[in-house]
Amino acid sequence: MSQPEISLVVLISGSGSNLQAIIDATQNGTLPARIKAVICNKEDAFGLTRAADAGLVTEVVSHKGFDSREAFDQALQKTIDQYAPDLVVLAGFMRILTPEFVRHYSGRMLNIHPSLLPKYRGLHTHQRAIEAGDAEHGVTVHFVTEELDGGPNVLQARVSISDDETPESLAKKVLIQEHQIYPRAIKWFAQGRLKMTDNQAFLDHNVLSESGQQHQSGDTD
Known part of the structure; x- marks a missing residue:
């Protein structure tokens, strides 16, 4: 069925x-x-x-x-x-x-943000990650709350930052991951597996950590 x-x-x-x-x-x-x-x-x-x-x-x-x-x-x-x-x-x-x-x-609105939240809320995230000398960067799906880019994290994907990285090249890397994890997080919600209660995200009735679930290449669940 x-x-x-x-x-x-x-x-x-x-x-x-x-x-x-x-x-x-x-x-x-x-x-x-x-x-x-x-x-x-x-x-x-x-x-x-x-x-x-x-x-x-x-x-x-x-x-x-x-x-x-x-x-x-x-x-x-x-x-x-x-x-x-x-x-x-x-x-x-x-x-x-x-x-x-x-x-x-509340509890039924998701956002995708191009950083490993809680790092780099707001704009220009790729430039800020490079300027900070970070070894990795990424993207986060999170529930939306009144705090800007501050709702509980659901799912993150990470990419490495190379020595010659530019904001444009890093954005392309991150975008590939965005296209993988956003449909996946929405699917969890559609299946009834993902919920927000008391400003915490739950997947299969388990509280997700501050960094949310971590996406691995090839994940399909």
């Missing part, structure tokens, strides 16, 4: 490469989920083209049309809730969200 699907709304701001990885996983049967809508805050984002090419519903809620962060988030929330998603997926959504918005989706 096939596994029941959960419904997703994916929020994007840019090219949508993580969106594409999620689309691919839903289409090839590895992710038991259905994307009900892709919502973007920029009308010219290439991710909207990816979504349209996949036959998905798209919406644009431009932050430029609102005079406050609160007003934008209220409009965004209203748009999302029309689709009644089981999970909201932030896939390169470049907006700082208000506490009220985050609380509304």
Whole structure:
């Protein structure tokens, strides 16, 4: 018997490469989920083209049309809730969200961040890791809470930093890992294995450590 699907709304701001990885996983049967809508805050984002090419519903809620962060988030929330998603997926959504918005989706909103959180919250993570002389860098999937890039970690993947690394080359390494681990974490949620309770992430009823589960190349569960 096939596994029941959960419904997703994916929020994007840019090219949508993580969106594409999620689309691919839903289409090839590895992710038991259905994307009900892709919502973007920029009308010219290439991710909207990816979504349209996949036959998905798209919406644009431009932050430029609102005079406050609160007003934008209220409009965004209203748009999302029309689709009644089981999970909201932030896939390169470049907006700082208000506490009220985050609380509304508590325990059912995931984000992917290009660093080994809690290291390097915010922007320019690849440059910061190189400048710090780190030997490795990576990416983290985490639940979204009111603390910026501070919600409990779910899954991390690591890459090595070479002596001649540039922010651009490091970003490419990290992006490959992003496309592997984000569909995997969403799958755990879809299977009912992943939950957030009392600001802690649980996988199969076990508390995940600060660094979350560690992704190894070839992992398929």
